[in-house]
Structure formats: C-alpha cells, structure tokens
Amino acid sequence: MDDDTEYAAIGRQVGRFIRLSERLFATLKWSDAGRGLERPAYMLLSRIAVDGPFRLSALATDVALDLSTVSRQVGALETAGLVRRATDPTDRRASLVEVTDVGRDVFEENRARWIATWQELLAGWTPEERQIFAALFTQLNQSLAERLPGAERQPGTTSERDAR
Amino acid sequence: MDDDTEYAAIGRQVGRFIRLSERLFATLKWSDAGRGLERPAYMLLSRIAVDGPFRLSALATDVALDLSTVSRQVGALETAGLVRRATDPTDRRASLVEVTDVGRDVFEENRARWIATWQELLAGWTPEERQIFAALFTQLNQSLAERLPGAERQPGTTSERDAR
DNA sequence: AGATACTTGCTTGCCACAAGCATCGGTTCC
DNA sequence: GGAACCGATGCTTGTGGCAAGCAAGTATCT
Known part of the structure; x- marks a missing residue:
C-alpha cells in the first residue's frame, strides 16, 4: 500500500x-565551432571520443538508437569534420568511426561545460550523496537497459557499457 | 581531477x-481505451488528476512545456473525454481543466502500470536505497527546475496552481 | 544464396515560436 | 457614472523543424 x-x-x-x-x-x-550540429550528435561524439573507433552498428546498440539515426548523425559529424570514417579493413561493408583532432577539442570543451553544469547543479551535495546517487543511477540504467526490448546484448563483440 | x-x-x-x-x-x-493520445498527454492527465483543476498556463509552467503544446494536448485529452474544461468564473479568459470520471479511471490504470514498472525495475533495491534515491532525485529536480531559464520560482510558496 | 553493414526515403511524434483572438483591469474623457 | 480606449494576460492556431523508427535498397561478406 x-x-x-x-x-x-x-x-x-x-x-x-x-x-x-x-x-x-x-x-x-x-560548442560546435559554428557547425550546425544537433544534440544527439554530441552524444555520439562523446562515445566515439571516449571509447575509440566504433562501428555504426556498435554505436547504435550502445546508445540504443536505430542504426539509421546513427548513420545520419555520424554523417553530420563527419561533414562537420569532428569525426572521420575509415572502412574497416577486415570488412569493407563496415566503417570505423573515429574522432578527429578538431572533434576531440570540441568534445573536451563540451565535456568541461557539461561537468561544470553538474558541479553547479550538485553544489550542495555531500560527496557521499553524489557517490551514492551515481551508483544507484548506474544501477538503474543497468536494469533499464536489460528490461528494454531489443536489448539483446551479446557479450563479446560489443564493448558497450562500462566505458573507461 | x-x-x-x-x-x-x-x-x-x-x-x-x-x-x-x-x-x-x-x-x-x-491505457487510452482506443483514443489516439500522445505520450505527453498522459503526463498532463496525471498532473491534472492528482492536483486538481489547473489553468493551462499553470500546467505549462508545472511541466515545463510551452503553453501551445499544453493547449494542444489538453485539447486532445478533452476530445478523448478524459478531461473537461470550465471557464474560470473569476476570469473568463482562463479555463480550468479538470479530470473526468473516465479520465480518472484511465489515470489510475496507467498509474498502476507505471508503479508496477518501477517495482519491477527496482526489485533488487533495499528500501533504504529506494528512499535515498527518491530523495536525491527530488532534490536534483528541484535544482534543475531552478536553474532552467524561465523558472522564476520563488522559494516561499511555489504553488502556482491555486487559481480555483 | 543468405546474412550483414550501412544508407536513404518516408512518416510520425513532439516541440517551440509567432501571430491572432478574446477578455480583463485600469485610465481617461465626457 | 459610464463609455471608450489601451496595454497585459490566457489561450488557440499556423508553421516549421528535429529526431526517431520503419522499410526498402545497395554493397559486401560467408
């Protein structure tokens, strides 16, 4: 009750x-240095910048987006010069997306800004609270990811969550 | 660092x-009983069902949506018969939106489903964890709301939904 | 041949902005 | 006192845009 x-x-x-x-x-x-990029593009950029070269399909499962969406966003990132594509030598259907130098700069700047935002938002919190919250939040996301349909994580190939 | x-x-x-x-x-x-409602409509429905009659403008600030969006969603809810509008007697420009009996049923059903979802998601958590998480989350939302532009909330009495 | 990695065309959901309409409250003018 | 006016407020409607998914197509792998 x-x-x-x-x-x-x-x-x-x-x-x-x-x-x-x-x-x-x-x-x-x-910070997009004048390039007209959309919000989700930065989500992808950060994933790419942090966890090295990605295949589009891997990215898609990682962020739980449709492959088509990822394809477009990566295209935008590429056009903006933040990201570079190389055909996977082991499979020429696939591309490996990796961050460019400019992309890394943009990423770092956004990251700093993002972190600053959270520092501001959580200003009044104790370190314990922050820590607990982060942990619980992570746990929640975990459950959420598992619960969602189509979240057929095959362990092995995909190096998605956990990051750095 | x-x-x-x-x-x-x-x-x-x-x-x-x-x-x-x-x-x-x-x-x-x-549960929309065949009515073609959009997702945010249910968010509004629940606010209306829980906290009594609302003015549209009050709803809009409450859920941090543009008034135009709220207007449309409430319109949809009204068409679906989940909600009823009465012109505010004290100000004939304004409407007071209140839930109908059908609307309340739909709300209750959705609420039950929503709660069940969370029970499932947080199944492994201890009561303390849930409690702490809820508290911190609430606090975070508070900071967030204050930080957002256009959220000129006065800390004293923030009940923007008096109207009646 | 059949699966896989992506691309592209199309549709839909959802949102904000801006312009417009009705009403309100207060002031001015007679 | 009351009519006329004026800016502010509550809401509605028109429009445009991004982002997401689905489905169908192309190239490549096995």
Missing part, C-alpha cells in the same frame, strides 16, 4: 526529470 | 538515462 507511494514518488520524479533534463540539454550551448 | 570523473559519471548516466527512459516510455502500453 504505502509501498506504492514510494515507487510512485520515484516514478513521478523520473517523469519530471526527463522533461527537465531535456530542457537542460536544449538550453545548453554546445 | 578525480572530482571531475565523479560529476562526469553522473552526467554520463544522465545522458544514458534519458535515452533509455525515452525508450521505456515508448514501449509502455498506455
């Missing part, structure tokens, strides 16, 4: 959070 | 979470 309200509280906060963080994303100034 | 990575970790989880929860929303079956 009252247990309900506990879950309900979380559910409610989640709903609110999604909305708010969407707006947060939207209002952030992304 | 290592401090960076802590904030970075949270930031990263946030990004991931947004994506995942979008998919979670998308895969959820909303």
Whole structure:
C-alpha cells in the first residue's frame, strides 16, 4: 500500500526529470565551432571520443538508437569534420568511426561545460550523496537497459557499457 | 581531477538515462481505451488528476512545456473525454481543466502500470536505497527546475496552481 | 544464396515560436 | 457614472523543424 507511494514518488520524479533534463540539454550551448550540429550528435561524439573507433552498428546498440539515426548523425559529424570514417579493413561493408583532432577539442570543451553544469547543479551535495546517487543511477540504467526490448546484448563483440 | 570523473559519471548516466527512459516510455502500453493520445498527454492527465483543476498556463509552467503544446494536448485529452474544461468564473479568459470520471479511471490504470514498472525495475533495491534515491532525485529536480531559464520560482510558496 | 553493414526515403511524434483572438483591469474623457 | 480606449494576460492556431523508427535498397561478406 504505502509501498506504492514510494515507487510512485520515484516514478513521478523520473517523469519530471526527463522533461527537465531535456530542457537542460536544449538550453545548453554546445560548442560546435559554428557547425550546425544537433544534440544527439554530441552524444555520439562523446562515445566515439571516449571509447575509440566504433562501428555504426556498435554505436547504435550502445546508445540504443536505430542504426539509421546513427548513420545520419555520424554523417553530420563527419561533414562537420569532428569525426572521420575509415572502412574497416577486415570488412569493407563496415566503417570505423573515429574522432578527429578538431572533434576531440570540441568534445573536451563540451565535456568541461557539461561537468561544470553538474558541479553547479550538485553544489550542495555531500560527496557521499553524489557517490551514492551515481551508483544507484548506474544501477538503474543497468536494469533499464536489460528490461528494454531489443536489448539483446551479446557479450563479446560489443564493448558497450562500462566505458573507461 | 578525480572530482571531475565523479560529476562526469553522473552526467554520463544522465545522458544514458534519458535515452533509455525515452525508450521505456515508448514501449509502455498506455491505457487510452482506443483514443489516439500522445505520450505527453498522459503526463498532463496525471498532473491534472492528482492536483486538481489547473489553468493551462499553470500546467505549462508545472511541466515545463510551452503553453501551445499544453493547449494542444489538453485539447486532445478533452476530445478523448478524459478531461473537461470550465471557464474560470473569476476570469473568463482562463479555463480550468479538470479530470473526468473516465479520465480518472484511465489515470489510475496507467498509474498502476507505471508503479508496477518501477517495482519491477527496482526489485533488487533495499528500501533504504529506494528512499535515498527518491530523495536525491527530488532534490536534483528541484535544482534543475531552478536553474532552467524561465523558472522564476520563488522559494516561499511555489504553488502556482491555486487559481480555483 | 543468405546474412550483414550501412544508407536513404518516408512518416510520425513532439516541440517551440509567432501571430491572432478574446477578455480583463485600469485610465481617461465626457 | 459610464463609455471608450489601451496595454497585459490566457489561450488557440499556423508553421516549421528535429529526431526517431520503419522499410526498402545497395554493397559486401560467408
């Protein structure tokens, strides 16, 4: 009974959070050095910059986006010169996407800004709170990823989550 | 610094979470009894059902959506019969939106489903973890809301939904 | 041949911005 | 006192745009 309200509280906060963080994303100034890039492109850029060359398909499963979307976004990143494609020598159907020097700069700048945003947002928190929150959040994402349909993670080939 | 990575970790989880929860929303079956409602309509419905009659403008600030969007979604809800509008007697420009009986049923059903989802997702968590997480999450949303532009919330009494 | 890695065309959901309409509240003018 | 006016407010509607998925196509691998 009252247990309900506990879950309900979380559910409610989640709903609110999604909305708010969407707006947060939207209002952030992304350093794109004048290139007209979309928000999700930066998500991909950061994945690429952090975890080395990716195949498009690997990226797609990693961020839980349709391959077609990834294809377009990577295309945009490539046009903007933040990312470079090389055909996979072992399979010429596939491309390996990797970050360029410019791309890395842009990434670093955005990363710094993003981190600063969170430092600001979590200013009043104790280190323990931050730590616990991060841990629980990670755990939640884990469950979420497992629960989602189409999240057939085959261990081995895909080096998705866990990052650095 | 290592401090960076802590904030970075949270930031990263946030990004991931947004994506995942979008998919979670998308895969959820909303009880709409055959009415073709969009996802955000249910968000509004739940706000209306829980916190009584709302003015559209109050709803908009509450959920951090543009008034035009709210207007359309409420229109859809009204057409679907889940919600009813009455002109505010004290100000005939304004409408008070309130939930209908059917709307309440739909809301309850969705709420139950939503709660069940979270029970499932947080199955492995201890009560303490859930509680802490809920609290921190709430706090985070608070900071987020304050930080967002156009959120000129006064800390005192933030009940922007008096109206009635 | 059949699977795989991607690309491209199309549709849909969702959002914001801007212009417009009705109403309100206060001021001015008679 | 009341009519006329004026800017502010509550909402609606028109429009445009991004991002996501699906489906069909192309090239390549096995």
